[in-house]
Amino acid sequence: MSKPVIATTSLAGCFGCHMSLLDIDERILELIELVEFNKSPINDIKKLTKPIDIGIIEGGCCNSENVEVLRYFRENCKTLISFGECAIMGGLPALRNGIPVEECIxxxxxxxxxxxxxxxxxxxNDPELPIILDRVYPCHEVVKIDYYLPGCAPRADFIWEAVVALVTNNEMAVPYEVFKFD
Amino acid sequence: MSKLIKFNIDGQECMAEEGRYIVDAAKDNGVYIPTLCNIPGLKPKGSCRMCTVKVNGRLMTSCTTPVSDGMEIENHIEEIENYRKMIVELMFVSGNHFCPSCEKSGSCDLQALAYRYQMMVPRFPYTFSQKDVDGSSPLIIKDQNRCIMCKRCIRAIIDNEGRSFFTFKNRGIKLEVIMDKEMGQRMNEAEAEKAMEICPVGAILKKEKGYDVPIGQRKFDMKPIGSEIEN
Amino acid sequence: MKERIIEIIHKYHADKTRLMDIMLDIQDECQYIPEECLDILSKELVLSIADIEQTISFYHFFSQKPRGKYQVYINQSAVAYMMGQSDIIEAFEDELGITLGSVTEDGAIGIFGTADIGMNDQEPAILINKRVFTQMTPYRVRQLIDDMKAGKDVKDMAVKAPGSGKNSDPLIDAMVHSNIFRIGPLLANDYKPFDYLKDNLSKIKAESIVEELKKSNLRGRGGAGFPTGLKWDFCRKSSGHDKYVICNADEGEPGTFKDRVILTEMPELVFEGMAIAGYTIDAHYGILYLRYEYKYLETYLNDLLNRMREEHLLGENIAGISGFNFDIRIQFGAGAYVCGEESALIESMLGKRGEPRDKPPFPVEQGYLDQPTAVNNVETFAAVVKILTKGADWFKKLGTADSAGTKVLSISGDCQFPGIYEVEWGITIQDMLDMVGAKKTQAVQVGGPSGTLIGPEDFQRSICYTDLSTGGSMIIFNRDRNLLKDVVRNFMEFFIDESCGSCSTCRIMPAVMLDKLDKILHGKGVKQDIRDLEEWGTVLKASRCGLGQTAGNPIVMSIKNFRHLYNQLLNRDELKYNGFNLEEAIQESCQVVGREPVIDHGHLKNGRERPECKANGTHKPECPDLSGHKDFEHRATNL
Structure with a gap:
C-alpha cells in the first residue's frame, strides 16, 4: 500500500508553525517512513503533483492569493487541517480586522x-500583486476545514500526535501540556 | 453548625451543610463544576452560566442555587457539557481573545476552560471586536475587547464608601464594563493588584506588569483548571 | 438649573431607590440628562457617576445627549413595518433632512426608532413627547413637522382625532382606539366599580380569598401562567416587615396591547384587584409599574387613585376594615422589555438596571426592598375581582379543564379587524382567524416573538396553557409576507436590542444567530447552517430569564415549522462554498489603491509562468536606500 501524501503551505502566517513542525526533531525520519511529502516549503516542491491525502494550512487569508491557494488545496486534498492560531482565527494579521482597509493601506x-x-x-496596485481582502479570514470561513491544531505555534509533540493519529487512523491523544493556544 | 443533608451528583452520594451553594457543596465532595463569574465569598451573580447543572431535571446555575435534601444533580452529562463548551466558545468569538499576545495567557480562566473542553476552534464565527481600551487610570489598563462581563470586578473592587470602581454600561450585545473615570484616578496599588488578580481574563491589567512567569510555570500550563478539586 | 435638580431629588427624599423617577423628572425638565446633573445626583444620592450612568444607559428612553425639543419615536415592530412604517420613516427623513437616530441641527426635532409601543392594531404609530399618534401617513407626517417647526404644543397639533372609548376622556385625550371587538365575562359591562371592596371584603378572610383563587384555577395572565392563588398564599406566609403588591403593566411583548386597553377602559377593576391583593397578603403598598410608552395615561390613572383616596378606598382603614391600610403609586419604566420579567421589574423599581435576578429567592420571599412581593399582570388583578364577585365555580366553567376562564387577546397583523378579543381558553387558531376576518393566512405568531410561529397545519390547535400558550399577543401574517426577512429578522433584532446582557448566552447568541440568518438571507447559506442554528439555539435554555431562554425562538420555531423557506435559500456546494465571496472581499482595497478587481492567480493551477511584471509608470520597484532614515537607524541599534 502506498504511503499517505502530505502537502503543506503557509498563507498569511509567519512560518513559525512550519518551524514547529521541524521541532519534532529526529522523529522526522519516522515521519518520512509513514508519509510522502508533496508540495511544501520544507522540500520546496512548488506545485501539487498528485492527489493529496492530508493538506496542512498555516496562516489565514489576508489576500486573494491566500484564498486561491486555500481553494486549490481544498480541491486537491482529502483532508484539510488548519494549523496554528492564524489559520484558525486570523491570528496576528487579524488585528487589523475592524479597521477599515483604507486606513490600513x-x-x-x-x-x-x-x-x-x-x-x-x-x-x-500592480496587477501582479495579490489583492488585499477587506479583512483577514480564518481558513474555515473560506473553505471547509476538517481538523484544527491550535497553538502559536502548535507544539511539536502535539503535531506529532495529530499526524501519526491521522495516518494510522487512530484516535488522537491530546496530552494537556502540549495543547495550548500560545 | 447547620444540618447536614444528602444529595447526589451524577449518581455519586454527597453530603453538605444545608443551604450551601451547589458549586461549593460539590467542591467539598471532590466534584468540580466549572465557573467563571463566581468568586467565593461574594454574592453570586450567575451571569456566565458556566456552572449550569440540572437540578431535578431543571437547568439551574449551581453558584446561586443552594443544595437541599435529596437533590438530584446532573453535572457531567453530555447536554450540560455541550452547553458549557458553547458558552466558552461564545465568549471567545464575542471578544478579541488572541491568546498569543495576552498578558494573562497561561493564567486565564477562560483559556483554561477552553483547554479543559479541548476547544480546537470555536464553532461560531469570530466577531473581531474593536472596542475602546481605557488607559486613563495611572495604574491599570482596561481592555474591553477581552472582557467577558462576569461582573467580578464590579462586585469585588469597592471603595470605602461602598461604591464600585467598575460598572456596567448599556445593555445586551452593547454591554460594557466601564471604570469610573474619577475613581480610576485615585485607585491605589492594592486595589489595582486585586482588580487584575480577580479578572478571570486579561481585561484588567496592571500597568507595567505582564509576562512575568515563564511559559511552563504559569497557573494552567501543566494542570487543568479544576484538577485541584477532583479526586 | 441646579436648584431645580436638587428640588427634584428631594421630592423623592434623596432616596436612591427612586432614581428612575428622579431621572424621568429631570428628563421632563431638560429633555435629556445633562452632564452637570450627574455630579449633583452623585453627591446627593451617594452614588458613583458610573453607577448612575449604568442605569441611564440601560433604558432606551433615557439619554445623555439632547434628543430634541420634540422627540419622535417611531414604532419598529414587525406589524408597524407591515402597515407602512418605512414610508413614515422616509417621510420624516426626507422632510427633516436627517436620518433615523439623529436630531435636526437646530436641536428642535429628533427622530428615533423604538420597540413595539403597544399600538399594533392602529399602526403605523409614533410617539412625540409621550403623546401617541396613530395610523400615520406621510401626509400626516408633513403636517406634524409643520406644527413642530411652528413650535406648537404636542396637544395642539393638527394631526388629531378623538380616540374611541375612554381615550376621548379629557384626562387622556389621545387619538388611540380601544378597538374592543369581543367582550367576555372579564370585560363585560356588569361591573360596578369597587362594589366588592366596599361591601364584601370585610366579610371574607384573607385565607378564604386564597382558597377561592386556588379553587378557581386562575393562572397568571402575563404569559408564565403561575397559579395566582398559590403565589398569594406563598407571599402571605412569607415573613417581612412590609409586603408589596405590584401590578405588572410593562407589556412589552410585541403584539400585545390588551393591558393598555384594560387600563384605559376599566382601571377600577385593576386597582380594586390590587387592593384585594393588599388585603390578602397583608401589604400596605401597591405599585403599578407602567411602561413609559403609556405615559399618556398618567394623569387619568392618578386622578382615579385620588378619587379612590377621597372615597376611602385607598389610605387607612379602607372600607371600614380596621388596620387595612393600602395605597397605590405609579412607577414608570423607561423603555426596557426585559423589565416585564418580575424580578427585573423589581430591580428597575429600585432605580437600577433591569436585570432579572437569580431564583431562588423568589419575589414572594424577597422582592421589592427585599420584602415579600406579589407581582401580577394587569389582567390577572382584573380577573380576581370577577372571580370573587361571581365565584370560583362560575369561573371554572369557562375555558378548558386545565385553563380556566377567559383570555383577552391582542390580535393584529393581516386581518380585517385588529383589536381586542376576549375569548374562552380552548378556542382554535382557525376559529380565531375566522373571528377576526383573516384570509390567506400563512402563519400566526402565538404569544409574541418569544412564543411560537405556526403554519396552517397547526391551525386546528387550541389556545390554552397546555397547547398554545399566550400572554395575549397574536400576530397574523398572510401569504404575501416574507416571513424570514420581515418577521423573523425583526424579532431577532428585537431580542438583541432588549437583552439586558447579563447572561453570556442571551447577550451573545442571538446576535450570532442573526448573523447566520443574514448569511442565509443573502443566499450564502449552506445546509450545515440550518443544522447549526438548530443546535446553537439550545444553549439559550441555560439563560436566567424567559427573555434569554426564548431569544432564539423566532429562528428555532420558523425552522421547525417553515423549513422550506430556509431550504429555498441555500447554496448547494457545501465543500467549496462557505459563504465567503472573494469578489466582494477585494472590492474595498481595489478601490483604495485604484486597480481593477480582477484576480489572476492562474499560474497556481496550470503551472504557467507568472505574468510579466508590468510597472505601471509611476511605480518603479527598486530597493529603497534606508541608510540615514531615523526609524531604520533606531531599529538597527536595537538589534
Missing amino acids: KEAYLDGPTVQLNKDKVLP
Missing part, C-alpha cells in the same frame, strides 16, 4: 514611519 504606505520613502505616494 494608508498607514502602511502613506502615513507610517517610512512614508518619506514613498515620495510619489504610490499605493501598490
Whole structure:
C-alpha cells in the first residue's frame, strides 16, 4: 500500500508553525517512513503533483492569493487541517480586522514611519500583486476545514500526535501540556 | 453548625451543610463544576452560566442555587457539557481573545476552560471586536475587547464608601464594563493588584506588569483548571 | 438649573431607590440628562457617576445627549413595518433632512426608532413627547413637522382625532382606539366599580380569598401562567416587615396591547384587584409599574387613585376594615422589555438596571426592598375581582379543564379587524382567524416573538396553557409576507436590542444567530447552517430569564415549522462554498489603491509562468536606500 501524501503551505502566517513542525526533531525520519511529502516549503516542491491525502494550512487569508491557494488545496486534498492560531482565527494579521482597509493601506504606505520613502505616494496596485481582502479570514470561513491544531505555534509533540493519529487512523491523544493556544 | 443533608451528583452520594451553594457543596465532595463569574465569598451573580447543572431535571446555575435534601444533580452529562463548551466558545468569538499576545495567557480562566473542553476552534464565527481600551487610570489598563462581563470586578473592587470602581454600561450585545473615570484616578496599588488578580481574563491589567512567569510555570500550563478539586 | 435638580431629588427624599423617577423628572425638565446633573445626583444620592450612568444607559428612553425639543419615536415592530412604517420613516427623513437616530441641527426635532409601543392594531404609530399618534401617513407626517417647526404644543397639533372609548376622556385625550371587538365575562359591562371592596371584603378572610383563587384555577395572565392563588398564599406566609403588591403593566411583548386597553377602559377593576391583593397578603403598598410608552395615561390613572383616596378606598382603614391600610403609586419604566420579567421589574423599581435576578429567592420571599412581593399582570388583578364577585365555580366553567376562564387577546397583523378579543381558553387558531376576518393566512405568531410561529397545519390547535400558550399577543401574517426577512429578522433584532446582557448566552447568541440568518438571507447559506442554528439555539435554555431562554425562538420555531423557506435559500456546494465571496472581499482595497478587481492567480493551477511584471509608470520597484532614515537607524541599534 502506498504511503499517505502530505502537502503543506503557509498563507498569511509567519512560518513559525512550519518551524514547529521541524521541532519534532529526529522523529522526522519516522515521519518520512509513514508519509510522502508533496508540495511544501520544507522540500520546496512548488506545485501539487498528485492527489493529496492530508493538506496542512498555516496562516489565514489576508489576500486573494491566500484564498486561491486555500481553494486549490481544498480541491486537491482529502483532508484539510488548519494549523496554528492564524489559520484558525486570523491570528496576528487579524488585528487589523475592524479597521477599515483604507486606513490600513494608508498607514502602511502613506502615513507610517517610512512614508518619506514613498515620495510619489504610490499605493501598490500592480496587477501582479495579490489583492488585499477587506479583512483577514480564518481558513474555515473560506473553505471547509476538517481538523484544527491550535497553538502559536502548535507544539511539536502535539503535531506529532495529530499526524501519526491521522495516518494510522487512530484516535488522537491530546496530552494537556502540549495543547495550548500560545 | 447547620444540618447536614444528602444529595447526589451524577449518581455519586454527597453530603453538605444545608443551604450551601451547589458549586461549593460539590467542591467539598471532590466534584468540580466549572465557573467563571463566581468568586467565593461574594454574592453570586450567575451571569456566565458556566456552572449550569440540572437540578431535578431543571437547568439551574449551581453558584446561586443552594443544595437541599435529596437533590438530584446532573453535572457531567453530555447536554450540560455541550452547553458549557458553547458558552466558552461564545465568549471567545464575542471578544478579541488572541491568546498569543495576552498578558494573562497561561493564567486565564477562560483559556483554561477552553483547554479543559479541548476547544480546537470555536464553532461560531469570530466577531473581531474593536472596542475602546481605557488607559486613563495611572495604574491599570482596561481592555474591553477581552472582557467577558462576569461582573467580578464590579462586585469585588469597592471603595470605602461602598461604591464600585467598575460598572456596567448599556445593555445586551452593547454591554460594557466601564471604570469610573474619577475613581480610576485615585485607585491605589492594592486595589489595582486585586482588580487584575480577580479578572478571570486579561481585561484588567496592571500597568507595567505582564509576562512575568515563564511559559511552563504559569497557573494552567501543566494542570487543568479544576484538577485541584477532583479526586 | 441646579436648584431645580436638587428640588427634584428631594421630592423623592434623596432616596436612591427612586432614581428612575428622579431621572424621568429631570428628563421632563431638560429633555435629556445633562452632564452637570450627574455630579449633583452623585453627591446627593451617594452614588458613583458610573453607577448612575449604568442605569441611564440601560433604558432606551433615557439619554445623555439632547434628543430634541420634540422627540419622535417611531414604532419598529414587525406589524408597524407591515402597515407602512418605512414610508413614515422616509417621510420624516426626507422632510427633516436627517436620518433615523439623529436630531435636526437646530436641536428642535429628533427622530428615533423604538420597540413595539403597544399600538399594533392602529399602526403605523409614533410617539412625540409621550403623546401617541396613530395610523400615520406621510401626509400626516408633513403636517406634524409643520406644527413642530411652528413650535406648537404636542396637544395642539393638527394631526388629531378623538380616540374611541375612554381615550376621548379629557384626562387622556389621545387619538388611540380601544378597538374592543369581543367582550367576555372579564370585560363585560356588569361591573360596578369597587362594589366588592366596599361591601364584601370585610366579610371574607384573607385565607378564604386564597382558597377561592386556588379553587378557581386562575393562572397568571402575563404569559408564565403561575397559579395566582398559590403565589398569594406563598407571599402571605412569607415573613417581612412590609409586603408589596405590584401590578405588572410593562407589556412589552410585541403584539400585545390588551393591558393598555384594560387600563384605559376599566382601571377600577385593576386597582380594586390590587387592593384585594393588599388585603390578602397583608401589604400596605401597591405599585403599578407602567411602561413609559403609556405615559399618556398618567394623569387619568392618578386622578382615579385620588378619587379612590377621597372615597376611602385607598389610605387607612379602607372600607371600614380596621388596620387595612393600602395605597397605590405609579412607577414608570423607561423603555426596557426585559423589565416585564418580575424580578427585573423589581430591580428597575429600585432605580437600577433591569436585570432579572437569580431564583431562588423568589419575589414572594424577597422582592421589592427585599420584602415579600406579589407581582401580577394587569389582567390577572382584573380577573380576581370577577372571580370573587361571581365565584370560583362560575369561573371554572369557562375555558378548558386545565385553563380556566377567559383570555383577552391582542390580535393584529393581516386581518380585517385588529383589536381586542376576549375569548374562552380552548378556542382554535382557525376559529380565531375566522373571528377576526383573516384570509390567506400563512402563519400566526402565538404569544409574541418569544412564543411560537405556526403554519396552517397547526391551525386546528387550541389556545390554552397546555397547547398554545399566550400572554395575549397574536400576530397574523398572510401569504404575501416574507416571513424570514420581515418577521423573523425583526424579532431577532428585537431580542438583541432588549437583552439586558447579563447572561453570556442571551447577550451573545442571538446576535450570532442573526448573523447566520443574514448569511442565509443573502443566499450564502449552506445546509450545515440550518443544522447549526438548530443546535446553537439550545444553549439559550441555560439563560436566567424567559427573555434569554426564548431569544432564539423566532429562528428555532420558523425552522421547525417553515423549513422550506430556509431550504429555498441555500447554496448547494457545501465543500467549496462557505459563504465567503472573494469578489466582494477585494472590492474595498481595489478601490483604495485604484486597480481593477480582477484576480489572476492562474499560474497556481496550470503551472504557467507568472505574468510579466508590468510597472505601471509611476511605480518603479527598486530597493529603497534606508541608510540615514531615523526609524531604520533606531531599529538597527536595537538589534
